[in-house]
Amino acid sequence: MLVSLVPRADVVGDVGTGDALVPIALIRAGKARKVIACDKSAAALKICRRNLEQYGLCPNELGSIELREGDGLSPLKSGETQVTIIAGMGGLTIAEILSRGPLDVAGLYVLGPMSHRKDLRLFLRAAGFTLIDEAIVRQAGKFYEFEVVVPPPGDGVCVPSTAERMRERFPLMLEGEIGVLLWERRDPVLREYLVHREEKLRALEGRLRGTSRAEQIGRLRKELLTLLSKWDFR
Ligand SMILES: C[S@@+](CC[C@H](N)C(=O)[O-])C[C@H]1O[C@@H](n2cnc3c(N)ncnc32)[C@H](O)[C@@H]1O
CATH class of the missing domain: 3.40.50.150 (Vaccinia Virus protein VP39)
Structure with a gap:
């Protein structure tokens, strides 16, 4: 590659x-x-x-x-x-x-x-x-x-263009986590990565339940799920 x-x-x-x-x-x-x-x-x-x-x-x-x-x-x-x-x-x-x-x-x-x-x-x-x-x-x-x-x-x-495009597309916590061009072209491996990341975060959230860190992880996980729900819309 x-x-x-x-x-x-x-x-x-x-x-x-x-x-x-x-x-x-x-x-x-x-x-x-x-x-x-x-x-x-x-x-x-x-x-x-x-x-x-x-x-x-x-x-x-x-x-x-x-x-x-x-x-x-x-x-x-x-x-x-x-x-x-x-x-x-x-x-x-x-x-x-x-x-x-x-x-x-x-x-x-x-x-x-x-x-x-x-x-x-x-x-x-x-x-x-x-x-x-x-x-x-x-x-x-x-x-x-x-x-x-x-x-x-x-x-x-x-050069503001990339930053601006990232900000438009991604909520705050996900900033920098996801390649904007991979997202734009709906790279199938990126989808695999998002699903994998969400699963990992869900397991971690479960282990840390009741702590403030779990809440943070929960917010990030929801952002990932929102993003995944937009996969088919351009
Ligand atoms: C794991 S090897 C990567 C080899 C190859 N680039 C690859 O992708 O397969 C990392 C190499 O980076 C070198 N390295 C780390 N920091 C460096 C630096 N500041 N300047 C030059 N070489 C560096 C290390 O000495 C090591 O040989």
Whole structure:
């Protein structure tokens, strides 16, 4: 899913590349002429080198992946990539990397948070990123979401359109919980996610019955049910 969200580009950056499987997949899918795979961990880059040797890449493919050590976006130069991926880490870590910048290393970011998706969405909105695309997949019972965003122009002026659209569509407690584009296109996996989330909240509400937390959870659950009841109406 991650690779499918990356538009064909000359140079793609991969921040927190881990095992280099994403760069390998990008090159094999013909998505980029060159991938700059970055990680702050020297140990991770060692695994990358081993994988690059073991995955049987031809010399041309091998020459297309450059490894760089460094924190966040710092190993990349201004305008060096058209697309940069930051995936496989927590949403708060991704938000922190983006907030430290420099954002002009890419014109487009493809993000794959493993947790704190709501926090990341709210951060992106507040920081003025424009949402271009979203995707959700379910694998082994877990849901994974991806966002494709354009960084704010210049010094980070807020782009109100996404925020406004979110506010129009979602009640307060659900803000940032649900991908607005997934909702707009009625993605069937989003529906599965909403049903799954409602079931989890119902169980939690039962366990905490009688506490103020249970009331809060109950309100959120009702909002989810209201949203689900609107699924067939556009
Ligand atoms: C679980 S791996 C993810 C690998 C790959 N991106 C994926 O999605 O499969 C997370 C990697 O992010 C790296 N990482 C975490 N914080 C980072 C940061 N601030 N800058 C660069 N790399 C970071 C870690 O060293 C680790 O190798």
